[in-house]
Amino acid sequence: MKILLAGTPNFSVSTFTKIIENFEVVGLIAQPNKPVGRKQILTEPPTVILGKYHKLKIFQPERINDIFEELKMLDFDVLITMAYGQIIPENILKLAKKGSYNIHGSLLPKYRGAAPIQYALNNGDTETGITFIEMVTKMDAGDILFQEKIKIEPDDNLDSMLEKLSILSSKYIVDWLDKIANNDFQKKPQEESLVTFAPKITKDDEQIIFDTMDRTINKIRSLSSVPGAYIILNSNNQRMKVFKATKQVVKNAPEIKCSDGFVYAIEFQLAGKRKVFLK
Template identity: 45%
Template structure:
């Protein structure tokens, strides 16, 4: 059970290891982009390439698909970023265990956006937890964990790619021990629980109240989707890549520091952020050099640009 690219190596890994996949469950096809083209999920595409049976209930709970899935009497359920709650009766219908591949070091970052929050909060590490599924969100006992370092250039996109492979390998290492009951589960420490709810529309806006480091963390966390933006002259300027400048400034937050060879903005605490890849409203993403040849050249140092 999975939906985005994160889950594809996990499905492929299970197949390559010889597991018999009785069914694949993924979210319904969605309309994507300006042209609203109906698009299959990455997991559906992978499943169809292997001629696997695919289910796509809008809501799993109470659906005819759920009844069919329960009738399979599977040994295991494996979920990886599926995107829906699983009913308790479904979790209880399997012979061995319902297992989740979760993109954080639980109990930190239960919820739908664990990778984004590890970047937002400037964490040094993130990782994968293989855990038992229970009715309460991401609260089950843990079978295994593996940590990786977060690099300065990492984005949510790069961490998704890395963690999907870590998740695949850790799952394949752990599943045989779950099956033969040779692994000991560890309960999560409830006093250390941190939640990571899905990113809201309000969180996408870059505010001058942030430090340059916080703004850069937000940009990295929202790349590649949905993207962080500065509201400039009533229009959105998306920022896909930036770097924290070494110098500080006395210019108040929200102003242009420099647009001669770079596009540098002031943030809280006298910090400065160099914007490296930008996307003006209605245009394609561009590097800062191209931006400075057009829209970026119209501003004057010290001018207030955003709130």
Template identity: 45%
Template sequence: MKEVEIMPSVIFLGTPKFGSVVLQGLIDAKYDIRAVVTQPDKKVGRKQVLHESSVKQTAKANNLPVYQPAKLSGSEEMAELIKINPDFIITAAYGQFLPTKFLNAAKIAPVNVHGSLLPKYRGGAPIQYSLINGDAETGVTIMQMVKKMDAGDIYAQKSIKIEPEDNSGTLFEKLSIIGRDLLLDTLPKFIDNTITQVPQDEEKVVFSPNISKDQEQIKTTMTASQANNLIRGLNPDPGAYLLFDNKRLKVWQAEVSPDKTDLPAGSLVSNKKRFALAFAGGSVLDLLEVQPNGKKRMNIKDFANGQGSRFKIGEKIIND
């Protein structure tokens, strides 16, 4: 009779789709998921419809127990979870600090799937900052969880090139798959004692705090490349915007023009078959997809033929 392999037990913590892809990978690999922890349901949109996280939806579809404490530390849920005493505690974009007492409940290790090449971009928005800063590459780190944010030893890393057409949404999707596969390659090494861990170089630490409201605005002090990187980094959420004619204009897609201009930053360069704006250093940005305040997204041709047609070349139409 063939011996049945007993898979390690896991408490999984995550919230967005990045986490749900990793969770589904663990489920498909037959890990024993004892509990799933995710952020509380939240109201979204104008109608404030209550929305379940992607991780919760995946957990429910697989009949897994779900915990949703507003704050894990000191909660009744944490006390219950500690009693599970799993082999692994695994997080992937959960969104809360985890108390040391909870991390110590893992019999083998607490492990995090982080969307950057640590020690670069510790914090809550690593994927966004890799785009905003114009990086050539990014990747995933499988790391030890410790009390200090994203400061644990590195177990494994894998890098990918950031393509010119990438935005935050496409990178999240790519890195979630890489993170899933890298985690599944790494966990067995704990079992057979072949795991290695490398301390992070503290001199190379870069932080990536959550995106603030102020960071969402495209400023005319930016070059066209910097503006385009911000647009890519904040697409699809929360979106970058211009103060166009003193009103918010979200920009979902743009491209840097090879053209140069002597017009002041914020001026209209062209609204004939394109909608081009002057930015710092004489650089020019072509808008491709926009969303006027209170309206739906539209391609730039429709915008240029409507609102954009009433402005003159050289007119300063962007405010800071």
């Protein structure tokens, strides 16, 4: 079975590695290289580094439709996307002879969209998971083929959940694709009445505002460590990023006033300064 991959961040790497090791991969599509860090060094996405290591054919178009003719020549059976970053148009979805499928980081139909893990943490959910769906032109709306759950622990944050869900996906992907190859699966339509959305996080979403202690901590968890939640300290608009906070009083920890008390920043960073870690 010939597979074409489309994904960009490190979140996709473990799963793509398993696919590359167990199936014939004819190419990998990722977003273009982006400037990274203070020096804005043009950097290849993690999946591109993986693809080059395995000598795969790499595509990094600004718009995926720009490479339609090249993809058509690949003659592949299955398209797998995982955190690619662009909507796949119908003409490309139809190129895959056995179907086009997406690996999504939530228990669909909950949290369709770009930031499902952030929303699960921000809302204080106690479980999430990975959903393998058939791709359609409507975002994350295709039929469900496979789904696996995982607990969200109280000390989990965005970093830890990205790692856990990446591992969870890689654990099951070979079995799922074997079932695709053998037509050994059933599709289940998503229940539209249960749909919720997780749109892309904006700068305004990153700001810590006057809220309850629990919701403040959840917001910090959902954005740690990238991009990091922030609080405005003074009238000069000085910002402090907060990566971890607790309800327990900690010596020298900055206080964050909430509607029902205070939380204390124990991992934080002022603009232009090093990150501070308090026990």
